Amino acid sequence: MKRSTPIPLLLLCLLAGSACRPGKKTNFMQQPESALVLESTTLGVSTIIQDLDVPWEICWGPDDRIWFTEQSGAISAVKPETGERKIMLVIPEVYRHRSLGLLGMALHPTAPYVFVDYTHLKEDSTIVSKLVRYTRTADTLKDPLLLLEYPGNTGHNGSRVIISPDGRVMLATGDAARYPNASDTASLNGKILRMNTDGSIPADNPYPGNYMWSRGHRNIQGLAYTSSGNFFASEHGDATDDELNLIHKTGYYAWPHIEGYADRAKEKTYADTFAFVPPAFAWTPTIAPAGIDHYMSGNIPEWKNTILMGTLKNASLRVIRLNEAQDSVLGENVYLTGVFGRIRDLCVSPGGDVYIATSNRDWNPGKGFPKAHDDRIIRLFPIPSAGNLPVLPKSVNLNTAALAKGALLYANYCEACHKPDGRGIKGSFPALDRSKLVTGNAGQLLQMILKGSKKNTGEQMPGFAFMPDEDIAAIAGYIRRAWRNQADSITVSDVRIERKNAGF
Ligand code: HEC
Known part of the structure; x- marks a missing residue:
């Protein structure tokens, strides 16, 4: 993807007689509306275009415009510097309903192809998904070529599209809400599919x-x-x-037999028989993850080598740190929770600015949304300082490793009684989800876990003093953040103090 050379920009500055500095991107018309302060970088936050209707996919085009699909069927390109928008095509046969509509899109980096995936309602009322290739011209898309039609449903239709480094079209299909599809090698649903740009099956696909x-x-x-x-x-x-x-070639991800890690008894048994790929990371409570991109620019050094991910339910931007080999997760930071509402997709410019797209006009907006000019595409870019700008809330730094450990310990020691969803069993085992004892004073909570207790109904909460301090801290920290709980974590020294207080 090309960057504009500095010379025309410099000329433009001189001709315009403006005070812009060569090499700095000062040709953006939008002023920052607020600031997001990272450890050493301050980001300006500005809306580049608004009044959109669920931009489902946004990607940086080879023409240095941001291309986006809207769920109701329009494909547009916007110049990020000016907000000038061109509607390239409207697809009338798109069927929009709840999560269905015009969804994924990918622009081929070297050929003039645009690949889009959308749902369609057939005359006999069956729902299908279509992957269609268009050819890009300066102001429209032409020559639609249907590459694949596959079963759809009223939910679980996927469907992101991306061009692989070796120039193939990769399409992620949903299970179409029919679970057995996912593992069935004869079904196109619940898969990542690989094809040539004309829709044919590549000769080097893993299954001939x-x-x-x-x-x-x-x-x-x-x-x-x-x-x-x-x-x-x-x-x-x-x-x-x-x-x-x-994602590995031929990888088996085991839905619906294993959810997240193989940490429940039935999942462990299944994993003993069927080789499956465990997730790089899993979130419980769920956050409804959406579009992702790998960030590798030095423009925002704190975010270098991270996966940027928008979320819907949790309405946040997740910055997920990867190890050097880029094959495992070290931790995550959570930004913008609730500030702009649901974040459906994002993209990164060649210069390393980040663009996020809101999704507040979809079927399931959060409380207080949509706001007047939703939906929006918003730019995040380094600025010298926050100055007088309103400063957005700081990130929450989740200690992923401890949370993951806590979740595993919870599954092994607590969920038999308090249940995976933390809601317990009425009359026998109290709910930990939204329990005041869980989210309140750390000392009281730790006393309960260390010593246990007996209800007057006779049900017993066993004491867990036999566990190492690290494990108790991980479990207590986990239940304070799991489900709908939002309390802060617990340190190992908190546990040490309470163990002394309890006289162990
Ligand atoms: C054998 C069943 C059982 C297991 C296993 C169990 N608990 Fe409990 N838990 C109970 C019962 C029964 C109570 C109610 C005790 C009472 O009211 O005196 C309780 C109460 C609690 C409470 C207080 C909740 C409130 O709002 O009053 C917390 C916190 C708690 N358990 C945490 C845990 C953790 C953490 C684990 C795992 C390390 C765990 N429990 C394992 C049965 C269990």
Whole structure:
């Protein structure tokens, strides 16, 4: 993807007689509306275009415009500097309903092709998804070529599209809300499919004559390649376990048999028989992950080598740190929670600015949304200082490793009684979700876990003083953040103090 050379920009500045500095991007018309302060970089936040209707996919085009689909069927390109928008095409046969409509899109980096995926209602009332290739001209899209038609449903239709580093079209299909589809090698649903740009099956696909690249997916909502070519997908879980997956050729991701890690008894048994790829990370409570991109620019140094991910339910921007090999997750920071509402997709400019797209006019907006000029595409870019701008809330730094450990310990020691959803069993085992004892004073909570207690009904809460301090801290920290709980974590020294107080 090309960057504009500095010379024309400099000339433009001189001709315009403006005070812009060569090499600095001062040709943007929008002023920052607020600031997001990172450890050492301050980001300006500005709206580049508004009054949109669910921009489902946004991508940086080879023409240095941001291309976006809107759920009701329009494909547009906007100049980020001016907000000037050109509607390239409207597809009348798009069927929009709840989560259905015009969804994923990918622009080929070297050929003039644009690939879009949308749902369509047939005359006999069956729902299908169509992957269609268009050819891009300066002001329209022409020559539609249907590459693939596959079963759809009223939900779980996927469907992100991305061009792989080797120039193939990768398409993530949902399980179409029919779970057995996901593992079925004869079904196109619940898969990542790989094809040539004309829709044919590549000769080097792993299963001869089959589009299938990986299987066992529920409903993938984000696809991205890292700078080293690793392939990641974000995926919606059911009641628990949203996932970020590292996608391997022929990988089996085991939906609906294993959700998240194989941490429940039945899942462990299944994993003993069927080789499956565990997630790079899983979220319980769920956050409804959406579009992802790998960020590798030095423009925002704090975010270098991270997966940027928008979320719907949690309405946030997740910045997920990767290890150097770009194959595992080190931790995550959470920004903008609730500030702009649901974040459906994002893209990165060649210069390293980040663009996010809101999704508040979809079927399930959060409380207080949509706001007057939703939906919007918003730019995040470094500025010298926040000055008089309103400063957005700081990130929440989640200690991913401790939370993951806490979740595992909870599954092993607590969920038999308090249940995976933390709601317990009425009359026997109290709910930990929204329990004041769980989210309140850390000392009281730790006393309960260490000593246990006996209800007058006779049900017993066993004491867990036999566990190491680290494990108790991880479990207590986990239940304070799980489900709908939002309390802060617990340190190992908190546990040490309470152990002394309890006289152990
Ligand atoms: C064998 C069943 C059982 C197991 C296993 C169990 N608990 Fe409990 N838990 C109970 C019962 C029964 C109570 C109610 C005790 C009472 O009211 O005196 C309770 C109460 C609690 C409470 C207080 C909740 C409130 O709002 O009053 C917390 C916190 C708690 N348990 C945490 C845990 C954690 C953490 C684990 C795992 C390390 C765990 N429990 C494992 C049965 C269990």
